[in-house]
Amino acid sequence: MKTTGLNFRHLYYFWVVAKEGSVTRAAERLDVAIQTISAQIALLEQSVGKALLAPQGRRLVLTEAGRIALSYADQIFLLGEQLQEVLTETDIGKTMRLTVGLSDSLPKLTASRLLETALKLPQKVKLVCHEDDFESLLGDLSVHKLDVVLTDRPVPSGTTLRVFSHLLGESDISLFGLPALAEQYRSGFPASLKGAPVLLPTRNHAVRGRIDHWFEAHDVRPDVVGEFDDNAMLNTFGRHGLGLFPASTALADAVQEEFGAVPVGELTNVHEQFYAISNERKIKHPAIEAILSASHGSVFR
Structure with a gap:
C-alpha cells in the first residue's frame, strides 16, 4: 500500500499516548482534547497502513507495528530534544556539547583521564556521559545518539554498522x-x-x-x-x-x-587497549580530536 508520507505531529501524539499509557493522560499532558488525539492517531494509522494501538479492556496496548513505530519515535524525539538543547547552548554561551558512551568494561580512572583533556579546551565543553554495555552503545552511536564511544575493544569485524575504531593507546x-x-x-x-x-x-x-x-x-x-x-x-x-x-x-x-x-x-x-569509536573514519569533533591527541601523549605512560 502506498503511503501518503509521515506527519510528525501525528507521530508525536502517538508517542505521548504510548508513553502515558492512555489517551486521557496524553491529552492532559499535551493540554488538548481527547478527540483531537484520537483523530491524529487515526490519521497516522491511515498513513502507515497499520494499526499501532489496540484496545485491551480499558487500556490501549501497542501492536507489533506499534512497538516498531515506538522504537523509531523514541530515537526521533530524543534527537529532537538534544538538538534543541544544543541550539540553546550555542545561542547563550557558544558551548560545545560532547555526548560520550562509556563501556562498562572501561576503567573509570582511564575514562576520566581521557575526558579531562576535552574539558581543558579553550572553548567551553558540556560533557554528557552515558554508561552501558558495548553492544548497546554501538547501537546508540549508529543512530547518532552519541558522538563517540570509549571502550576497551575495537568494533568486531563483519559488523553491518558504519562505525569506525580508533586506537587510543x-x-x-x-x-x-x-x-x-x-x-x-x-x-x-x-x-x-x-x-x-x-x-x-x-x-x-x-x-x-x-x-x-x-x-x-x-x-x-x-x-x-x-x-x-x-x-x-x-x-x-x-x-x-x-x-x-x-x-x-x-x-x-x-x-x-x-x-x-x-x-x-x-x-x-x-x-x-583503549579505543574511541565514531561514525566517521576521520574525527572532526574538536573535543574528540583533543582526546585522541592526549592519548598519543602522556595518558598511557
Whole structure:
C-alpha cells in the first residue's frame, strides 16, 4: 500500500499516548482534547497502513507495528530534544556539547583521564556521559545518539554498522592491593600468587583472556574470589581489601589516591587497549580530536 508520507505531529501524539499509557493522560499532558488525539492517531494509522494501538479492556496496548513505530519515535524525539538543547547552548554561551558512551568494561580512572583533556579546551565543553554495555552503545552511536564511544575493544569485524575504531593507546597492567595485602604477596612475585585472592573482570572483557594466559604461563593458580562486568564495582571490592585487582601501571599514583592500593607486581607483556569509536573514519569533533591527541601523549605512560 502506498503511503501518503509521515506527519510528525501525528507521530508525536502517538508517542505521548504510548508513553502515558492512555489517551486521557496524553491529552492532559499535551493540554488538548481527547478527540483531537484520537483523530491524529487515526490519521497516522491511515498513513502507515497499520494499526499501532489496540484496545485491551480499558487500556490501549501497542501492536507489533506499534512497538516498531515506538522504537523509531523514541530515537526521533530524543534527537529532537538534544538538538534543541544544543541550539540553546550555542545561542547563550557558544558551548560545545560532547555526548560520550562509556563501556562498562572501561576503567573509570582511564575514562576520566581521557575526558579531562576535552574539558581543558579553550572553548567551553558540556560533557554528557552515558554508561552501558558495548553492544548497546554501538547501537546508540549508529543512530547518532552519541558522538563517540570509549571502550576497551575495537568494533568486531563483519559488523553491518558504519562505525569506525580508533586506537587510543595501550597500558601495561599490574596487580594492586591494599598495603597489608600487597605486602603479603609481593615477596616472591609471581610465584607468591598461588592461592592469592584476586578480583578479575569477567571473560566479556578483552583483557581477561590475557590475564588468564599470564597466570598459566607462570604456573600460578590464584583464588578468583570475584568476577565483575562493571570495572567500578571490581575496584570497590579491591578498595575494601577483598583481593588483589588489575589496573593500569601508568595510573599507579591515581590508583593509590583513589583506592588506597599499591602495586604488587607487573603482569609482564599483558596490555590493555583503549579505543574511541565514531561514525566517521576521520574525527572532526574538536573535543574528540583533543582526546585522541592526549592519548598519543602522556595518558598511557
